[in-house]
Amino acid sequence: MLQDRRKNLLVALALIAPFAAIYALAFAYPTIQMFRISFTSAPLIGAGDWVGIENYTRLGKDPLFSRAVWNTLYFVALTVVPGTLIALMIALGVSRLAGRLQALVLALFFLPYILPVSVVYLIWDWTLNFQFGIAMHVLDWLGIPRIPVTKSRTWFMPAVAWVTIWWTAGFSILLFLAGMRAIPAEIYEAAALDNASRWTTFSRITWPLLRPVTALVLTIQLILQLKIFDQVYLFSIGGRPNENMVLVYYIFNKAFQQNQGGRAAAVAVTLFVIIVVVSVLQFQLLRLAGRRRQ
Amino acid sequence: MRESSVQRWNLWSGLITAVTIICAVIWAFPLYWAVVSSIKPEDEVVRPYIELWPETLTFQHYIHALTATQIGTWYLNSIVVAVGVTVVCVFTSMLCGYALSQLRFPGRTTLWWIILASFMVPTQALIINHFELIANLGLVNTWIGTMLPQFIHPVIIIVYKQFFDQVPRDFREAALMDNASEFAILFKVYLPMNWGVTTALSIVCFIWTWNAFLWPFLSVTRTEMMTVTVGITQVNDAFGVYYARELAAAVLAGLPVALAYLLFQRRVTEAITLSAGIKG
Numbered sequence: 001m002l003q004d005r006r007k008n009l010l011v012a013l014a015l016i017a018p019f020a021a022i023y024a025l026a027f028a029y030p031t032i033q034m035f036r037i038s039f040t041s042a043p044l045i046g047a048g049d050w051v052g053i054e055n056y057t058r059l060g061k062d063p064l065f066s067r068a069v070w071n072t073l074y075f076v077a078l079t080v081v082p083g084t085l086i087a088l089m090i091a092l093g094v095s096r097l098a099g100r101l102q103a104l105v106l107a108l109f110f111l112p113y114i115l116p117v118s119v120v121y122l123i124w125d126w127t128l129n130f131q132f133g134i135a136m137h138v139l140d141w142l143g144i145p146r147i148p149v150t151k152s153r154t155w156f157m158p159a160v161a162w163v164t165i166w167w168t169a170g171f172s173i174l175l176f177l178a179g180m181r182a183i184p185a186e187i188y189e190a191a192a193l194d195n196a197s198r199w200t201t202f203s204r205i206t207w208p209l210l211r212p213v214t215a216l217v218l219t220i221q222l223i224l225q226l227k228i229f230d231q232v233y234l235f236s237i238g239g240r241p242n243e244n245m246v247l248v249y250y251i252f253n254k255a256f257q258q259n260q261g262g263r264a265a266a267v268a269v270t271l272f273v274i275i276v277v278v279s280v281l282q283f284q285l286l287r288l289a290g291r292r293r294q
Numbered sequence: 295m296r297e298s299s300v301q302r303w304n305l306w307s308g309l310i311t312a313v314t315i316i317c318a319v320i321w322a323f324p325l326y327w328a329v330v331s332s333i334k335p336e337d338e339v340v341r342p343y344i345e346l347w348p349e350t351l352t353f354q355h356y357i358h359a360l361t362a363t364q365i366g367t368w369y370l371n372s373i374v375v376a377v378g379v380t381v382v383c384v385f386t387s388m389l390c391g392y393a394l395s396q397l398r399f400p401g402r403t404t405l406w407w408i409i410l411a412s413f414m415v416p417t418q419a420l421i422i423n424h425f426e427l428i429a430n431l432g433l434v435n436t437w438i439g440t441m442l443p444q445f446i447h448p449v450i451i452i453v454y455k456q457f458f459d460q461v462p463r464d465f466r467e468a469a470l471m472d473n474a475s476e477f478a479i480l481f482k483v484y485l486p487m488n489w490g491v492t493t494a495l496s497i498v499c500f501i502w503t504w505n506a507f508l509w510p511f512l513s514v515t516r517t518e519m520m521t522v523t524v525g526i527t528q529v530n531d532a533f534g535v536y537y538a539r540e541l542a543a544a545v546l547a548g549l550p551v552a553l554a555y556l557l558f559q560r561r562v563t564e565a566i567t568l569s570a571g572i573k574g
Contacts, residue, residue: 008397008399009399009400011393011476012397012399012402013399015389015390015392015393015397015480016389016390016405018389018390019387019389020390022382022442025442026427026443026445027412027420027443029423029427030420030423030424030427031415031423033423033427034419034420034423044425044426045426045430090317093310093311093314093317094314096310097314101315103559105314105318107555107559108322110555110563111552111555112321112322112325114501114552114562115505115552116505116547116548116551117505117507118523118524118526118547119544119545119548122328123325123328123541124324126327131340132340132342132537134327137344166321166324171566171570174566175567198306216570220570223416226416227416229418229508234527237527248418251418251422252421252512255421255422256425261422268421268422271416271418271419275414275415275419276414279413280414
């Protein structure tokens with residue numbers, strides 16, 4: 001019996017070891033290092049002196065950091081709720097279709113999500129091109145003067161937010177569709193027997209039963225958009241990166257462009273804490289959603 | 295009275311269906327527009343009006359991208375990195391998921407919580423220390439360096455554990471009676487019963503890695519070591535201000551993942567829903 005348990009432990013160790021080794025090297029160690037160097041004056045690579053919480057207190061005085069915070073929050077406001085609403089409306093439309101038509105329409109909405117961000121960037125950089133972009137032809141038709149979108153202070157964030165919604169909506173649509181499929185058909189049949197109107201059916205059945213999924217989509221979106229970097233970086237090429245500064249961009253800028261690893265790590269820790277807090281919230285929602293469906 | 299309300303109902307249904315389809319076409323239009331622009335000659339691309347189909351169809355931009363730029367090298371880098379990450383990540387996650395699901399050992403609950411907690415860690419916050427790590431190991435500008443931080447996707451372990459949990463205990467007990475080892479049980483019983491989820495997870499892991507931008511962008515400074523998703527945005531002189539050339543490169547970069555999705559549509563959507571913690 002004792003031998004059995006020892007054998008079991010050895011087998012378990014052998015199975016876990018490959019993952020544990022990679023995890024320790026590429027995940028646990030960098031995480032600890034991130035916290036550690038955030039209290040030092042380390043450059044990107046190499047050691048630095050212990051400076052206590054100076055890296056954190058200096059952030060408060062850095063106008064570029066506050067701009068990064070505001071821009072990130074602005075971007076979150078422009079994407080999370082609008083993106084979720086757009087995805088919900090699309091999912092409601094798609095869920096009414098059936099068979100091949102549904103698969104085709106879903107594929108059209110979903111395809112952007114599967115593409116790399118750089119491809120999405122090139123497609124929209126071309127679509128929004130000031131001289132030749134098709135979006136500018138549309139503006140011409142509407143009689144609106146053309147806008148150099150990616151060079152404009154006012155329109156940069158809304159445009160990047162729109163591209164992001166276009167890119168990521170497919171994922172939210174999938175989650176909404178899964179949520180809708182989980183609603184038993186009998187409930188709708190009963191509603192139809194009672195001659196319930198379309199709006200009543202939505203507001204009394206679909207929407208309340210979708211609330212857990214909606215909460216899940218909102219938190220996933222929130223976590224995703226707080227980590228915004230790629231699109232802002234790409235659309236800022238040849239533009240004004242400092243105007244469009246967001247949190248991850250600030251980390252990149254401090255660490256990789258100014259060689260200030262310690263100060264960048266302080267921002268990384270801040271971002272880390274914010275996201276872990278939001279994720280704990282999401283985890284609770286998930287458990288709630290799981291319980292509801294059973 | 296009844297009849298007219300039914301008719302109105304149908305009219306509404308038809309209208310909503312039509313609106314949905316029109317929206318889907320508009321939604322996907324930029325994709326179509328990029329592809330069509332990439333098969334037009336450069337002078338047609340910059341015409342001041344919209345032509346939905348090229349007057350002269352040409353593949354010269356693709357030929358240019360494939361012969362005059364480094365896109366072939368970037369493709370090779372992307373394939374090596376994406377396949378490497380997928381194989382290592384799915385395999386190690388499967389082993390770990392099996393141990394968590396089927397074996398009882400001290401520290402099991404702790405390990406499970408560590409994995410659930412790692413799910414929440416934003417890898418964007420770790421870029422500084424990931425770079426420090428690969429620099430210290432001398433792995434900047436190498437395939438391994440680009441792969442290393444991407445080997446860990448806690449969600450794959452979580453999904454595997456859920457699926458292994460669902461395999462009826464009888465299979466395991468019968469195999470144990472026959473004196474089968476744990477490895478034999480995993481590879482001859484549990485894995486074959488879960489080929490579906492293994493394929494699905496492998497496809498999305500491949501897509502995630504192929505599409506990764508931030509880390510491959512940081513871990514490589516030499517153009518010949520770039521992955522294709524980074525290369526097409528970083529090497530401007532490769533395409534100049536030739537819009538059609540740039541779009542041809544974009545189409546080439548997106549093609550493998552778009553094909554993977556179109557070929558395995560059901561598996562991909564299944565795995566993506568699973569990765570959000572919802573069983574579709």
